[in-house]
Each structure stands twice: as C-alpha cells, then as structure tokens.
Amino acid sequence: MAKAFWTATWMLLCWMAARVEAAPPVTVFETTSAYHNIIVYDQDGIRVLSFDGSMETKMSLRYPLRGHFEYTEFFHVPWIWNNQMTNILMIGLGGGSTQRSYSHYYPYLTVETVEIDPMVVQVASNYFHFKESPRQKVHVSDGRVFLRRTEKIYGAILMDAYVENRYGSSIPYHLATKEFFELAARHLPTNGVLCYNIIGTMDGWKADLVGAIYTTLKTVFPQVYFFPARESRNVVVVATRSPEPMVSATLYARATALINSRRITLDTFRNRLYSFRTAPPANHLRSPLLTDDFAPVDGLLRVGE
16 A cells, blocks of 8 residues: 555656746847847846847856867867967857866966957857957957958867858858868867867758868868767767877877876766767768858758758
C-alpha cells in the first residue's frame, strides 16, 4: 500500500511539473537601429538578445559567464594551434558572450571586436555586462573594411557576424568569399587560426552553406576542421595556416597540456573537443566556390529548409 501511495504521489508530482509553463518573457529594452530591430528580454533567469526575431545571445542573469550558446565555447579552440596568443580579433559583437568569456579566462590577452552597429555596442554594455577597457576594444566598422585598413597581426580571428534576410539569419556575402579569406589570412601568423560560426548542419539543414564555406576556405587555408554543436544547429569551422594535419590524439594531448598548465581553465573545454571532425562535408564536391563575383548565400540558405 505504501509503495503504491508513493508511486501515485510521484506520478502526480511529475504531472504537475509538466503542467508548469515557462514564465512569459519580459521585455527589458527595444529599439530599431539602422541594421536591426533589437529586443532584449528576460525569461526564466536568462537574458536574451534578439535581432529581427532571431535569438542572438543568451546569458544567465545570476551567472553571466553561463547560459550562453554552446557554439561560443568552440571559440576557445584556437589555443590548440597557437598556445602563445596575445591578441585576437572578433568580427561581430552581439551580446558579447565570447568577449566576456575571454576577458574572464584570459585577462592578459587583448580582444579587439569589430561591430558595424553602434547600437549593438550600447546594448551589450548596458544589458550584457560587456565592458570596454584597454584590453577589450571595439571598433565600429565593417569587418572587411577594418581588416583592409589595419596592419595588425592577430593570433586568431573569430567570425560571428550575421544579418537578417527573408531566409533568416545569414552570413554577410562579403565576409564569406575567397577574397575575404585571403585578406584574413594575411592578418594571421603561421600558426594562426580562423574560426567561423555557421548556422547550419554538416548533413541536412543548410548543409549546402557549410559545404560552400569549406570549399572556399580550402582554397586559402591548408587545413579546415569542424566543431558541430550538439545543442543547436551551429557548426564552427576552424581553418589553420599550419599545413600539418591535426589528429584527435594530438588534439587531446595538447588540450591536456593546456589544462595542466592552467592556460585553459574553462571547465567544459575538453568536452567541447569531442565534437572535432576532420572529414569534409559529404556535399563538398558539388559545393560552389564563393567569390566576390559569385556568392549566392541566399540560394544556399534555401536548400534543405
């Protein structure tokens, strides 16, 4: 009888928990800039940044270093190839998840961010704990224009810039071509890394875009790898100037050395490396080369919807 009572009670509690609906979102800020309709809202302890209806950034209100999208942690993998970085460049600010993380885990490293929308900089500062400092700098500019004008060399270049169009969030055409990747490579050392966040999958939804980015990167960089997210439809592509192929055993050995030396203290770092893929996308042989004269990103986004 007692067992039956507790079983029934447990089932009732589970049913009641399932009936509890998420709290409605509370809008904290809303505006329309020259580039986006921007909304900041809070829901269930998470602050969200939305551009034109898409979810760009998540942040735990209680623990600002947590609650973010999984793919942002793949932006820490350049240390595997370049363990002596002193600076990085990031194109795209959003809510500053990666910038906030780098500031916390690598306070000695200089992070320069290029963000085209000055309102995004203001929102990140006011609502997402982003703070400019001598080691955390923002340039309000187009990413390609900035690279063309600067002479600096960066240990890594991280790409997370998106625009909104009729097919959803899309990579800006001019930041996905062979000519842009050639420009980026000139600002990397011999062990430098380009990390590129793509909204898509390796096989299926928007895989044609992933294939096209791979095909284009391979014309500039000798090695290209993938870190597909498990919790969202994102793939971070890692292109290296080093021609030496990376294998899993070497990847994990270098990660162990970084963790043991306390160069890396991000507690999920090793787990993220399990997403490492060396094989190209299955569609790469039929994927187009993207150039300034031919960059059909919209057409690629339509495929596999």
